[in-house]
Amino acid sequence: MSSKAPVTQAIRVLREHKVDYTEHLYKYEEKGGTTVSARELGVDEHAVVKTLIMEDENRRPLIVLMHGDREVGTGMLAKQAGVKKIQPCDPKTADKHSGYQVGGTSPFGTRHEMPVYMEASIAELDIIYINGGRRGFLIGLSPREVIRVLQPTLVHAAA
Numbered sequence: 001m002s003s004k005a006p007v008t009q010a011i012r013v014l015r016e017h018k019v020d021y022t023e024h025l026y027k028y029e030e031k032g033g034t035t036v037s038a039r040e041l042g043v044d045e046h047a048v049v050k051t052l053i054m055e056d057e058n059r060r061p062l063i064v065l066m067h068g069d070r071e072v073g074t075g076m077l078a079k080q081a082g083v084k085k086i087q088p089c090d091p092k093t094a095d096k097h098s099g100y101q102v103g104g105t106s107p108f109g110t111r112h113e114m115p116v117y118m119e120a121s122i123a124e125l126d127i128i129y130i131n132g133g134r135r136g137f138l139i140g141l142s143p144r145e146v147i148r149v150l151q152p153t154l155v156h157a158a159a
Contacts, residue, residue, distance in 0.1 A: 008133030009099065009109030014141075017149045021141040024129065028103065028136030034068025037138055041129060045069040048138070049122055049130045051105045053094035053114075056083040061097040063107050065118040065130070065152065073159035077117060080155045104135040107150055118143075118152035 005011075005023040014021055026040035038045035048068035054077075055061050062081070066072050078086040088094075091102040099111025107116055107130065122128060123143045130146070132139040146152070 005132070006134050006137060008106065008137070010106035010131070010133035010139070011109075013109040013149070014139070017145075019141060019145045019149060021139045021145070023132065024138045024140060026136050026138070030103070037129070038068060041138065043129060047125055047128050049128045051098075051107045051131050053089045053097050053102075053105060054086050055089050055093070056081070057085040058083075061089065061093075061112065061114045062086070063098075063110070063114050063116040063152075064157070065107060065116065065122060065146070067119060067122065067158060070119070070158040073157045076159070077155060077157035080157065081115075081117060081153070100131075100133055101135065104131055104133060104137070106131045106133040106139075107146070109133065116150045116152035117155045117157070118146065118150075119158050120154040120156055121158065123147060123154060 029036045034048040038048045045068040052064040074086045098105050128143050129138040129140050
């Protein structure tokens with residue numbers, strides 16, 4: 001692991017849970033998303049998992065983990081979550097809930113505890129790359145570790 005990688009709240013949580021992970025720094029591009037991070041790391045965008053902060057009709061926040069090359073079908077997700085509607089939070093609200101900056105949001109070590117919904121097919125991958133809590137910083141780990149630490153609800157909401 002690179003000694004230059006930041007020690008974020010996400011990294012502290014992974015260390016606390018004794019999770020094996022790899023650190024991957026890359027040149028962050030504004031609005032580049034998973035296309036850029038996958039290209040920079042030389043990995044399939046399907047294995048790069050985006051962490052999205054969304055909210056239901058009562059403005060209750062939740063975390064959605066989705067393949068980088070797929071979108072969230074919010075109607076499908078709402079039905080599986082037992083709510084009427086789910087929509088993305090605006091960036092400022094998302095930052096407030098997570099404690100991270102959009103583009104660097106990790107599902108680990110968020111400021112506020114939120115329910116986590118993970119696209120079920122992510123669990124079938126050998127390794128995934130997910131944000132480590134800072135723009136330009138991904139961590140590679142087994143999806144089984146994500147499930148162990150976050151205990152997400154597995155859903156079928158990829159559109």
